[in-house]
Amino acid sequence: MDMDETIDESxxxxxxxxxxxxxxxGLLERMLxxxxxxxxxxxxxxxxxxxxxxxxxxxxGTEDRRAFELDAEALIDAxxxxxxxIFADSRLLRVYWYDGARRRIHTAEQQSIAELxxxxxxxxxxxxxxxxxxxxxxxxxxxxxxxxHRAISDAALIGGDxxxxxxxxxxxxxxxxxxLWGIEAPDGRNQADPLLWEVDSQRTFxxxxxxxxxxxxxxxxxxxxxxxxxxxxxxxxxxxxxxSAKWLSARGREALVGLLPGHPYLPGSVDQELLVEAERLLDxxxxxxxDLRRVLRDxxxxxxxxxx
Numbered sequence: 001m002d003m004d005e006t007i008d009e010s011x012x013x014x015x016x017x018x019x020x021x022x023x024x025x026g027l028l029e030r031m032l033x034x035x036x037x038x039x040x041x042x043x044x045x046x047x048x049x050x051x052x053x054x055x056x057x058x059x060x061g062t063e064d065r066r067a068f069e070l071d072a073e074a075l076i077d078a079x080x081x082x083x084x085x086i087f088a089d090s091r092l093l094r095v096y097w098y099d100g101a102r103r104r105i106h107t108a109e110q111q112s113i114a115e116l117x118x119x120x121x122x123x124x125x126x127x128x129x130x131x132x133x134x135x136x137x138x139x140x141x142x143x144x145x146x147x148x149h150r151a152i153s154d155a156a157l158i159g160g161d162x163x164x165x166x167x168x169x170x171x172x173x174x175x176x177x178x179x180l181w182g183i184e185a186p187d188g189r190n191q192a193d194p195l196l197w198e199v200d201s202q203r204t205f206x207x208x209x210x211x212x213x214x215x216x217x218x219x220x221x222x223x224x225x226x227x228x229x230x231x232x233x234x235x236x237x238x239x240x241x242x243x244s245a246k247w248l249s250a251r252g253r254e255a256l257v258g259l260l261p262g263h264p265y266l267p268g269s270v271d272q273e274l275l276v277e278a279e280r281l282l283d284x285x286x287x288x289x290x291d292l293r294r295v296l297r298d299x300x301x302x303x304x305x306x307x308x
Contacts, residue, residue: 039089039090039091040087040089040090040091040153040154041090041091041092041093041151041152041153041154042083042087042090042091042092042093042152042153042154042155042156043092043093043094043095043096043146043151043152043154043155043156044079044080044083044092044094044095044096044155044156044158045096045098045139045142045143045155045156045157045158045159046076046079046095046096046097046098046158046159047098047135047136047139047157047158047159047160047161047164048097048098048099048100049098049099049100049135049287049288050158050159050160050161050183050190050287050288051070051158051183052065052070053190053287053288054160054182054183054185054190054288055070055183055210055213055214056068056070056214057185057186057190058183058184058185058186058207058210059207059210059211059214060214060216063288066217067216067217068214068215068216068217069214069215069216069217070213070214071212071213071214071215072097072109072112072113072213073112073113073116074212074213075210075213076095076097076113076116076119078209078213079095079156079158080092080095080118083156086156086179086203087154090153090154092118093146093151093152094118094119094120095118095119095120096120096122096139096142097113097114097119097120097121097122098122098123098124098135098138098139099121099122099123099124099135100123100124100125100134100135101123101124101125102125103125104123104124104125106121106123110123122135122138122142124137124138136161136163136164136167139157139159139164139167140164140166140167140170143155143157143167143168143170143171143176143178144167144170144171144173144174146171146176147170147171147172147173147174147175147176148174150174150175152176153175153176153177154176154177154178154179155171155176155177155178155179156179156181157178157179157180157181157199158181158182158183159180159191159195160182160190160191160192160195160288160290161192161195161287161288161290162192162194162195162290162293163268163271164195165192165194165195165198166268168180168195168198168199169198172198172200177200177201178198178199178200179199179200179201179202179203180195180196180199180201180202180203181203181204181205182202182203182204182205183204183205183210184204184205184206184207188291189290189291190288190289190290190291191290192290192293192294193290193294194265229284230284230289230292231282231284231292233291233292233295235282236278236282236286236292236295236296236299237295237296237298237299237302238299239278239281239282239296239299240274240278240295240296240297240298240299240300240301240302240303241299241300241302241303242281243274243277243278243281243300244299244300244301244302244303244304245303246277247270247273247274247300248303248304248307256304256307259304260304260305263301263305264297264301266297266300271297274296274297274300275293275296278296
């Protein structure tokens with residue numbers, strides 16, 4: 001048979017295969033062109049507990065929300081503008097604002113934030129010591145879900161807790177890039193090292209960025225109670241060792257042997273127990289205090305290793 005003769009493609013001849021390939025290539029080209037026209041999407045995830053504590057300490061010298069006012073609406077607009085500059089070829093999905101509230105009932109301030117366009121407020125619980133509970137799990141759930149459904153290609157995360165590492169890993173596992181935005185710390189760092197190591201990029205905003213949005217309340221000068229004073233590193237390390245001794249006494253050496261291979265990291269459940277008990281003993285919130293939380297874990301590990 002002449003090779004130049006046109007044969008029906010279903011015969012599996014060279015001309016049929018060539019035509020099939022041409023159709024497939026044409027389809028792929030159209031698909032790629034369509035994908036190229038689809039803009040990438042980004043979202044901003046704000047841990048409000050970290051934001052208030054770090055910003056208050058940087059601008060006013062106190063982490064207590066009662067001592068200053070934060071113009072959240074103007075700050076959110078500024079963050080959106082910053083993201084628009086950084087992710088120039090991307091569109092904003094929305095801003096996720098994570099905060100705590102008693103019985104998860106919005107405060108007046110949180111309600112006003114929730115009413116802003118392109119902002120979604122997500123609430124964890126707020127316990128008797130004004131400590132947020134459940135916020136980190138909300139961030140992980142949203143980051144993972146949005147990345148899994150290809151709703152975002154980039155996530156700007158404003159937070160500092162080591163507990164957020166799992167949220168970053170979950171989003172990255174589905175192909176999203178996570179960019180950590182931090183707030184300048186007057187002394188040392190206010191973001192956990194493991195979190196800094198895990199993200200795709202890091203960016204820190206200084207006091208000049210936040211000053212326009214923070215105002216001291218002109219009421220009677222705020223005097224924090226003695227129990228609210230920041231504990232020393234030695235005190236925190238001692239408490240870590242104290243809790244370690246109690247933990248070892250309750251669980252025994254078998255549990256210790258299972259824990260040691262993970263050093264210097266603690267399982268999430270153990271780490272959470274350590275944090276809650278330490279805050280109770282210190283009568284001080286360690287949220288946003290990544291340096292003290294590291295010292296606490298060091299104290300916990302020091303005692304365990306001495307007993308091994």
